[in-house]
Amino acid sequence: xxxxxxxxxxxxxxxxxxxxxxxxxxxxxxxxxxxxxxxxxxxxxxxxxxxxxxxxxxxxxxxxxxxxxxxxxxxxxxxxxxxxxxxxxxxxxxxxxxxxxxxxxxxxxxxxxxxxxxxxxxxxxxxxxxxxxxxxxxxxxxxxxxxxxxxxxxxxxxxxxxxxxxxxxxxxxxxxxxxxxxxxxxxxxxxxxxxxxxxxxxxxxxxxxxxxxxxxxxxxxxxxxxxxxxxxxxxxxxxxxxxxxxxxxxxxxxxxxxxxxxxxxxxxxxxxxxxxxxxxxxxxxxxxxxxxxxxxxxxxxxxxxxxx
Numbered sequence: 064x065x066x067x068x069x070x071x072x073x074x075x076x077x078x079x080x081x082x083x084x085x086x087x088x089x090x091x092x093x094x095x096x097x098x099x100x101x102x103x104x105x106x107x108x109x110x111x112x113x114x115x116x117x118x119x120x121x122x123x124x125x126x127x128x129x130x131x132x133x134x135x136x137x138x139x140x141x142x143x144x145x146x147x148x149x150x151x152x153x154x155x156x157x158x159x160x161x162x163x164x165x166x167x168x169x170x171x172x173x174x175x176x177x178x179x180x181x182x183x184x185x186x187x188x189x190x191x192x193x194x195x196x197x198x199x200x201x202x203x204x205x206x207x208x209x210x211x212x213x214x215x216x217x218x219x220x221x222x223x224x225x226x227x228x229x230x231x232x233x234x235x236x237x238x239x240x241x242x243x244x245x246x247x248x249x250x251x252x253x254x255x256x257x258x259x260x261x262x263x264x265x266x267x268x269x270x271x272x273x274x275x276x277x278x279x280x281x282x283x284x285x286x287x288x289x290x291x292x293x294x295x296x297x298x299x300x301x302x303x304x305x306x307x308x309x310x311x312x313x314x315x316x317x318x319x320x321x322x323x324x325x326x327x328x329x330x331x332x333x334x335x336x337x338x339x340x341x342x343x344x345x346x347x348x349x350x351x352x353x354x355x356x357x358x359x360x361x362x363x364x365x366x367x368x369x370x371x
Contacts, residue, residue, distance in 0.1 A: 064088050065117055065143070067110050067134050068125035069096035072148055076123050077101060079322035086326055090117050093126075110134055114141045121146065121329060127208045128153050128216060135344070139163035144329055146170060149228075150220040151344070153213075155351035158344060167344040170328065171225045172321040173286075174340035176302065178309025183232065183339035187298070189269065191291035192230035196223045196275035197282045198303075205253035212254040219259060219354045223275035225305055226288045228350045230271055232342070233290060237267040239353060244361035250278060261357040271353070 066076055069091050080088045081101060091100040092113040100106050107113035114122075114137065122138035124131050124147040135147040145167040152158065174183075196218070208214040215221060244261035258276035265271070286305050290298040301307040307315035316324075328338035336342070 064121045064123060065090045065092065065113055065119035065138075066100075066123050066125065067092045067113070067138070068131075068148075069093040069098050069100065069106075070125065071097065073125040074098040075318065075322065076125055079319055080123075080326070082319065083323045083326055089119060110137065114138060114143075119143050120331075124148060127214060128220070129208065129214050132157055135167050136161060136163050139166040142166075144168070144331075146325070146329060146341075147344070149224050149347075150216060150351065150354075151347060152351070153216045153220060153355075155348050155355055158348040158351065160345055164344045168329065168336060168341050169344055169347050170325045170341045171228060172318065172325050173225050173302065173305035173308075174229055175321045175324040175328070175338065176300070176306050176308025176310070176316065179229070179300070180339055182298065182300075182309065186233065187290070188293035189230075189233045189235070189290050190293050191269065192234055192271050193289040193291075194223060194226035194230055194271070194273045194275070194287075195289075196226065196273075196277075196286045197279045198222060198277050198284050198286065199279055200277040202250075202252050205255075209255075210253045215253075215255060216354075217255040217259065217358060218257075218275045218277055219261075219273070219357060221255070222277055223259075223273060223286070224350065224354070226286055226300075227271075227273065227354065228347070229300065229305070230288050230290070231350050231353060232346070234265065234269050234271060235267050236349070237265040237269065239356050240264045240266045242356050242360045244357045245364055246361045247276075247364040259357070259361065261361070263353060263357065273357070 092107040092110040094108045122143045122145045124135045132152045135145045138145045140163045241264045246256040247258040257278035261273040263271040284303045288300040328341040
């Protein structure tokens with residue numbers, strides 16, 4: 064396996080890969096690594112050099128959205144199976160199908176939580192989904208590429224996308240008929256918002272609501288999804304970041320176990336993905352389209368208050 068990107072997320076991949084049986088990290092590619100690779104693992108300043116020299120079977124791309132898609136497609140054209148970190152790109156039109164995309168997969172490690180595989184396989188009839196996020200990002204988080212919306216996107220791209228992607232894979236496929244969204248900016252540490260709420264109605268009558276904030280100091284951290292089924296039942300996916308799945312939050316798996324499950328789901332040879340939470344790149348487009356719609360129609364909280 065080759066890792067492209069050695070920032071904060073890349074460092075988590077290095078730790079997990081080194082502790083996963085059957086995974087051999089053969090190189091790291093990053094022109095300005097935040098974290099040095101482990102002893103004995105070569106560092107390449109250019110991903111092209113790493114791909115040519117190592118001819119890896121699998122490439123994990125953990126770079127910002129401005130470069131992730133280009134890197135993933137380059138690796139796939141070289142014959143590797145590619146796992147790429149969210150959000151991949153900020154522009155859904157970038158995901159117009161390319162031939163190499165069949166070798167590129169997207170996964171969110173919280174989706175490997177208990178019960179999620181069965182939920183995706185069963186695909187229950189969902190009429191409404193609620194995504195709730197409460198977390199804390201301090202000033203140090205917003206630096207370099209995360210400072211600007213153009214290079215990082217907003218809360219929906221960077222934090223709430225885990226819940227949004229899961230909800231939208233379970234909601235019936237349909238276009239957005241209407242969207243009402245409101246953005247709150249108070250700290251102004253970056254161009255992205257501190258909180259966003261949105262209500263998205265789909266043409267088929269289903270709906271999605273979102274309440275995501277990253278400025279909380281007095282609320283319990285959580286990222287949860289509530290699914291309202293056609294038969295009146297509710298399904299709750301719980302955790303600080305969905306990691307409890309349908310199970311008990313007190314016995315939820317840790318980040319390491321979830322990442323290892325994600326790696327093991329990667330296809331080998333002619334086999335397909337080994338877990339429904341690992342999905343083709345093209346399927347991410349719907350999530351990015353909904354996110355894009357929410358931001359394009361959103362009003363600032365102060366403007367909403369004035370209008371009222």
